[in-house]
Amino acid sequence: MQDKIKAVALISGGLDSMLAVKVIQDQGIHVEGINFYTGFCVEGHTHAIRSKDKAKPKRNNALWVAEQLGIKLHIIDIVEDYKDVVINPKHGYGANMNPCLDCKIFMVNRARTWMEENNFDFIITGEVMGQRPMSQRKETMPKVAQQSGAFDRLVRPLCAKNLPETLPEKEGWIDRDKLHNITGRGRKPQISMAKDFGFNDFAQPAGGCCFLTDKAYSNKLDDLWKNRGEKRYELDDIMLLKVGRHLRPNERFKIMVGREEGENNYLEGYTYAFSHIRPLDYTGPLVLVDGAPNAEDLRLAARLAARFGSGRDAEQVQVEVTQLDGSRIAMHVKPMPVADIPLEWYL
Amino acid sequence: MSEHNLNARNLLCPMPVIRTQDCIKTLEKGDELTVICTDPGVVNDIPTWCRINGHEVLAIQEKGREIHITIQVG
Ligand code: SF4
Numbered sequence: 001m002q003d004k005i006k007a008v009a010l011i012s013g014g015l016d017s018m019l020a021v022k023v024i025q026d027q028g029i030h031v032e033g034i035n036f037y038t039g040f041c042v043e044g045h046t047h048a049i050r051s052k053d054k055a056k057p058k059r060n061n062a063l064w065v066a067e068q069l070g071i072k073l074h075i076i077d078i079v080e081d082y083k084d085v086v087i088n089p090k091h092g093y094g095a096n097m098n099p100c101l102d103c104k105i106f107m108v109n110r111a112r113t114w115m116e117e118n119n120f121d122f123i124i125t126g127e128v129m130g131q132r133p134m135s136q137r138k139e140t141m142p143k144v145a146q147q148s149g150a151f152d153r154l155v156r157p158l159c160a161k162n163l164p165e166t167l168p169e170k171e172g173w174i175d176r177d178k179l180h181n182i183t184g185r186g187r188k189p190q191i192s193m194a195k196d197f198g199f200n201d202f203a204q205p206a207g208g209c210c211f212l213t214d215k216a217y218s219n220k221l222d223d224l225w226k227n228r229g230e231k232r233y234e235l236d237d238i239m240l241l242k243v244g245r246h247l248r249p250n251e252r253f254k255i256m257v258g259r260e261e262g263e264n265n266y267l268e269g270y271t272y273a274f275s276h277i278r279p280l281d282y283t284g285p286l287v288l289v290d291g292a293p294n295a296e297d298l299r300l301a302a303r304l305a306a307r308f309g310s311g312r313d314a315e316q317v318q319v320e321v322t323q324l325d326g327s328r329i330a331m332h333v334k335p336m337p338v339a340d341i342p343l344e345w346y347l
Numbered sequence: 348m349s350e351h352n353l354n355a356r357n358l359l360c361p362m363p364v365i366r367t368q369d370c371i372k373t374l375e376k377g378d379e380l381t382v383i384c385t386d387p388g389v390v391n392d393i394p395t396w397c398r399i400n401g402h403e404v405l406a407i408q409e410k411g412r413e414i415h416i417t418i419q420v421g
């Protein structure tokens with residue numbers, strides 16, 4: 001007798017992958033989940049950083065989904081390998097810096113490797129044809145199957161009836177009639193399925209599953225690359241782009257300003273790596289200075305820092321500037337009037 | 348049975364969960380692992396991860412800015 005058939009599901013934490021697993025579980029298949037951590041995930045961090053979110057119960061949606069479904073979840077750190085997907089996407093970017101098609105191919109490929117190493121039989125995703133402009137179109141869905149090397153071991157239970165028959169269907173491991181034919185961007189069929197399954201309180205992320213679909217975030221990443229002179233990043237870089245206000249007065253430097261206590265605490269952890277400015281005779285945020293500012297730039301940075309503190313309307317305030325070599329100087333500056341800060345400085 | 352510590356300070360979720368998962372893979376059933384973290388998100392995430400993967404949380408202690416979570420490997 002054949003061993004129990006096993007499927008590995010890509011779990012994002014959203015409703016679609018949750019439904020896709022349930023559809024397959026209900027056919028008697030053993031399912032385990034896999035969740036990839038790229039560093040750009042919307043999950044967790046911003047909640048952990050911003051104090052204002054602390055009151056709300058925090059949860060990792062992928063873990064929550066796995067618990068609701070009663071499946072194991074393997075979270076895999078792909079930060080290093082994923083860089084190439086973001087930096088050199090063969091199929092290009094979507095509306096922002098989101099390389100969705102390359103990303104899907106990469107993730108399904110990693111899931112395929114996991115499947116082979118762990119003796120699983122096929123892969124499930126929550127993809128819906130026509131839902132996403134880049135990676136979930138009729139023409140691109142077969143590309144994901146082929147270029148990931150998963151071929152007919154990739155099953156999309158929510159729209160499988162619109163796609164060619166897969167191996168698990170041909171082999172009779174799962175019944176095609178019990179799969180679905182959802183298409184398009186509407187959410188009604190999914191909501192109604194969720195109701196039938198008794199799922200409540202599921203997450204419905206708007207846009208994409210990561211910060212790369214966010215316009216403001218993408219602008220900051222683009223700025224980082226332009227000013228670095230090359231497309232390159234470390235995990236700390238992309239984490240910092242999620243935190244605080246970023247203002248770039250010129251090509252030599254930008255400042256990062258904590259918006260509240262949680263962000264200040266987070267930025268505090270990076271004072272070893274950046275020149276920074278602290279208020280001395282007023283209350284205000286910690287400001288990190290990124291780049292190679294000259295003396296005049298530092299003065300400008302200090303005036304900007306003062307603008308975000310309680311002394312913004314004072315004639316003069318005192319700040320302390322700590323340089324990368326650890327030297328500290330106290331500076332008297334006039335806070336920059338809000339109206340004098342060009343809007344294009346805000347990234 | 349042996350006792351182990353894992354330093355996950357200054358890591359943001361889900362990194363502490365990933366480190367815990369990867370560390371537990373190297374341990375034996377019955378071993379105890381104390382994960383030391385600073386991201387408050389771990390108070391939810393590590394116990395959830397343990398529940399779905401069959402490990403038991405023995406204690407969660409807040410020590411100043413740190414959170415110490417002791418797990419028995421299942
Ligand atoms: S939104 Fe982000 S994580 Fe989702 S497919 Fe696109 S690039 Fe990948």
